Amino acid sequence: MPLVEMEVNGKKMSSNVEERQLLVHFLRDDLNLTGTHVGCDTSQCGACVIHIDGHAVKSCSMLAIQANNASITTIEGLANENQLHPVQEAFKENHGLQCGFCTPGMIMAAVDLIKRKPVLNEKIVREELEGNLCRCTGYQNIVKSILAAAEKVQA
Amino acid sequence: MYQFNYIKAKSVEEASIALSNNPEAKILAGGMTLIPTMKQRLASPEQLIDIRQIEELKFIKLESNNIIVGSVSNHFEVYDSEIIKEHLPVLSRLAENIGDPHVRNMGTIGGSISNNDPTADYPAACLGLGAIIKTSKREIEAEEFFIGLFETSLEEDEIVTQVSFPIIKNSCYMKFPNPASRYAMAGVFVSKSDEEIRVAVTGAGENGVFRWKEMENALSNDWSVSSADSVRISSDGIMSDIHGNSDYRANLVNVMATRAVENLINEY
Numbered sequence: 001m002p003l004v005e006m007e008v009n010g011k012k013m014s015s016n017v018e019e020r021q022l023l024v025h026f027l028r029d030d031l032n033l034t035g036t037h038v039g040c041d042t043s044q045c046g047a048c049v050i051h052i053d054g055h056a057v058k059s060c061s062m063l064a065i066q067a068n069n070a071s072i073t074t075i076e077g078l079a080n081e082n083q084l085h086p087v088q089e090a091f092k093e094n095h096g097l098q099c100g101f102c103t104p105g106m107i108m109a110a111v112d113l114i115k116r117k118p119v120l121n122e123k124i125v126r127e128e129l130e131g132n133l134c135r136c137t138g139y140q141n142i143v144k145s146i147l148a149a150a151e152k153v154q155a
Numbered sequence: 156m157y158q159f160n161y162i163k164a165k166s167v168e169e170a171s172i173a174l175s176n177n178p179e180a181k182i183l184a185g186g187m188t189l190i191p192t193m194k195q196r197l198a199s200p201e202q203l204i205d206i207r208q209i210e211e212l213k214f215i216k217l218e219s220n221n222i223i224v225g226s227v228s229n230h231f232e233v234y235d236s237e238i239i240k241e242h243l244p245v246l247s248r249l250a251e252n253i254g255d256p257h258v259r260n261m262g263t264i265g266g267s268i269s270n271n272d273p274t275a276d277y278p279a280a281c282l283g284l285g286a287i288i289k290t291s292k293r294e295i296e297a298e299e300f301f302i303g304l305f306e307t308s309l310e311e312d313e314i315v316t317q318v319s320f321p322i323i324k325n326s327c328y329m330k331f332p333n334p335a336s337r338y339a340m341a342g343v344f345v346s347k348s349d350e351e352i353r354v355a356v357t358g359a360g361e362n363g364v365f366r367w368k369e370m371e372n373a374l375s376n377d378w379s380v381s382s383a384d385s386v387r388i389s390s391d392g393i394m395s396d397i398h399g400n401s402d403y404r405a406n407l408v409n410v411m412a413t414r415a416v417e418n419l420i421n422e423y
Binding site: 019 | 207254335337
């Protein structure tokens with residue numbers, strides 16, 4: 001099995017992977033980073049969103065081996081020690097989650113969004129959430145959380 | 156997913172050699188179609204040749220009156236490119252509306268046109284602007300490139316390296332996206348240069364993207380909204396599926412074409 005090297009949440013690691021292993025399964029099963037979820041497994045729901053070299057991607061539609069030499073951030077890598085990331089904090093404050101299954105993907109998508117477009121409004125947020133589904137249909141507060149987080153980051 | 160072996164190519168030459176050495180190999184670029192297809196076991200290549208990180212294929216540049224896009228440029232890069240925003244904004248907007256943000260960070264222009272999905276956006280831009288597609292072997296005009304459903308004139312061991320779009324300011328793409336997938340239910344690309352008017356339709360044709368000659372002729376005779384409105388596309392040869400039957404789609408094609416023309420007349 002080929003060897004891959006990556007930096008995951010700031011830590012360098014290397015491991016042998018099967019060519020066909022998906023990145024999401026590598027993170028969950030091999031690295032035990034189970035915060036990244038498998039929702040639809042057909043690249044529609046976005047529960048598996050992580051950052052690769054600073055860009056949000058769907059880890060269920062990528063091979064682990066494609067991420068060789070990449071720098072990866074998962075939901076576990078956002079908080080600073082005991083200090084939640086501002087987007088995590090905003091989701092907590094604004095009740096941006098119900099069952100919580102979509103939350104890791106929502107938050108990773110939101111962090112990427114706020115970085116790309118610091119000035120947001122409701123319309124932009126809803127459009128940008130095209131790739132993330134919440135089956136509790138809790139979008140109202142998810143949108144509210146993202147707007148609140150964007151404002152906080154701006155300030 | 157069935158097992159396969161994987162190589163990461165460092166150059167187009169290396170990828171081409173690997174591809175001609177193994178008829179069962181497939182090129183992997185962003186993988187946004189290929190990997191889901193393999194997961195469903197609808198494709199089972201023996202080998203994947205990863206070209207996503209080949210530096211020589213990652214560029215966007217302006218050359219005389221053309222925008223040239225390297226084949227592994229992803230949709231976000233095309234959308235975000237200052238050169239494209241300034242000289243061919245229609246292409247930036249088209250890329251901005253493909254799939255979702257995460258897919259746009261991986262999916263590539265070369266992958267999209269090589270796959271020639273009948274509901275993809277880029278084929279309409281290629282045909283609507285008269286793009287030239289450069290491969291590892293030759294240059295192909297868009298008309299000769301897109302042959303049918305998921306079919307192109309690419310040979311088994313040929314790789315798309317760049318797409319050259321003539322800058323036609325007077326061009327507009329109107330798409331009615333499927334609300335779930337964001338693929339086009341009907342997308343119409345209209346361009347008007349000094350030489351000709353082109354109308355390319357995606358999302359609707361049973362054989363994939365096509366030029367709508369009747370509309371082109373009508374608009375060449377009379378460049379107006381009423382002229383666009385007077386031409387009706389026949390529903391023969393228009394796709395029919397769970398999302399809409401051929402009459403419905405044919406009507407969407409008409410509506411999108413009229414909106415595109417309306418937009419251009421109001422804008423210029």
